Amino acid sequence: xxxxxxxxxxxxxxxxxxxxxxxxxxxxxxxxxxxxxxxxxxxxxxxxxxxxxxxxxxxxxxxxxxxxxxxxxxxxxxxxxxxxxxxxxxxxxxxxxxxxxxxxxxxxxxxxxxxxxxxxxxxxxxxxxxxxxxxxxxxxxxxxxxxxxxxxxxxxxxxxxxxxxxxxxxxxxxxxxxxxxxxxxxxxxxxxxxxxxxxxxxxxxxxxxxxxxxxxxxxxxxxxxxxxxxxxxxxxxxxxxxxxxxxxxxxxxxxxxxxxxxxxxxxxxxxxxxxxxxxxxxxxxxxxxxxxxxxxxxxxxxxxxxxxxxxxxxxxxxxxxxxxxxxxxx
Numbered sequence: 451x452x453x454x455x456x457x458x459x460x461x462x463x464x465x466x467x468x469x470x471x472x473x474x475x476x477x478x479x480x481x482x483x484x485x486x487x488x489x490x491x492x493x494x495x496x497x498x499x500x501x502x503x504x505x506x507x508x509x510x511x512x513x514x515x516x517x518x519x520x521x522x523x524x525x526x527x528x529x530x531x532x533x534x535x536x537x538x539x540x541x542x543x544x545x546x547x548x549x550x551x552x553x554x555x556x557x558x559x560x561x562x563x564x565x566x567x568x569x570x571x572x573x574x575x576x577x578x579x580x581x582x583x584x585x586x587x588x589x590x591x592x593x594x595x596x597x598x599x600x601x602x603x604x605x606x607x608x609x610x611x612x613x614x615x616x617x618x619x620x621x622x623x624x625x626x627x628x629x630x631x632x633x634x635x636x637x638x639x640x641x642x643x644x645x646x647x648x649x650x651x652x653x654x655x656x657x658x659x660x661x662x663x664x665x666x667x668x669x670x671x672x673x674x675x676x677x678x679x680x681x682x683x684x685x686x687x688x689x690x691x692x693x694x695x696x697x698x699x700x701x702x703x704x705x706x707x708x709x710x711x712x713x714x715x716x717x718x719x720x721x722x723x724x725x726x727x728x729x730x731x732x733x734x735x736x737x738x739x740x741x742x743x744x745x746x747x748x749x750x751x752x753x754x755x756x757x758x759x760x761x762x763x764x765x766x767x768x769x770x771x772x773x774x775x776x777x778x779x780x
Contacts, residue, residue, distance in 0.1 A: 473637075475654045482507045483619055484517065485643035489626065491635045492653045499633075503626060510622055513538045516562065516613050526603050527562075527611050534601045542614050542621050542730070543598060549734045550593045553750065557738035558709045560591045562613025565707055568714055584712040591709065619645045620686050620733025627729075640729075647684040647729045661685060666720035666762055666769070675762060675771060678778040680725075686732035688740040689721040706741050717743040718764040725758040725777060735759075751775060 473492035478500060480487055489503070513536050515521045525533050535543070549557045564587050567579055595606040603612075614621075619642045626640045627647045637650030639659050648659040658679035665673045666689055688706070706715040722739045726732040735757055739747040744763050751759050751774040758777040763770055773779070 473653050482642055483622060487642040489640050491630055491638040502629065506625055510538055514542060514614050514618050523612055529608055535603060542617060545730055546593060549738060553738040555709050556741045557734055558591065558593050559612055559614050559616065560593050560596065560610050561707050561709050563587050563590055563611040564712050565613060568707065588712045616737040617730050617734040619643045620729035623647045623729035645686040645729050645733055648680045649682045663723050663760060676780065678780055683725055684729035684732045685723060685725050686729055686736045687721060687723040688736035708741060715741060719744045719761060720764060721762040723760040
């Protein structure tokens with residue numbers, strides 16, 4: 451009887467000790483893809499994975515960075531037909547093909563030649579850009595003219611310029627998230643340049659992750675339209691207010707190029723936030739809808755109830771916010 455009591459007491463002490471072990475938050479920040487990243491995850495050992503994440507960034511840059519002349523995508527853009535693409539390139543390419551088809555070309559990574567022409571990309575603007583030059587460049591645009599065969603990318607038009615920056619941040623967020631999951635983490639937040647993926651809870655606060663949706667502010671200040679709770683999902687936001695140019699006449703041009711006209715986007719749609727299972731999908735759909743404009747975006751979201759979205763646009767001189775398909779209120 452005494453032995454049983456001692457055993458029960460020992461087990462009780464063991465359970466009590468286990469319960470007293472608290473997971474500690476790990477915070478990690480750095481630079482990636484021309485912007486910054488931040489991570490939060492929880493463990494007992496305060497593990498630092500900076501070297502691992504830096505290595506992942508380097509591998510992705512070698513594959514997808516249009517800012518590196520020796521990257522795979524830059525070599526393909528320059529006409530090198532010997533490049534054998536890696537798994538990162540293939541995943542992003544396949545996702546781009548799918549979303550390009552679903553959005554009837556509104557999402558198109560080959561619009562990069564015009565992104566550069568308008569001085570929103572890495573190559574610099576084209577001097578004397580006029581309607582004839584724009585029409586000529588449009589002839590090289592179209593992801594349907596680019597194919598994957600036996601490990602290589604084949605372009606029907608040699609001047610077609612691939613640029614996956616519209617979903618590269620989201621994809622890298624997913625890569626970081628999968629690394630943490632492979633290491634056994636069940637509660638984390640990954641953010642790169644404002645694109646986010648979460649899982650589980652904010653253990654430090656014992657609450658869901660709280661994420662702010664930015665108010666479209668052209669003056670560079672930051673404020674939030676709303677703050678929502680995320681548990682296990684990804685969110686990306688595309689905003690025409692974030693990156694734009696002003697010409698000599700004072701006209702403001704967004705960095706998103708209309709794939710049908712070749713001209714910078716002009717629309718009253720200022721911001722699109724998308725919730726999806728992966729950040730790569732959220733990133734790409736947010737870009738596509740921003741390019742579509744308000745009415746087309748509403749029609750698309752009606753046909754795709756799996757995409758939860760928040761649109762912020764101008765109407766009658768005021769900002770209007772409209773949620774679709776169950777985008778959370780808070």
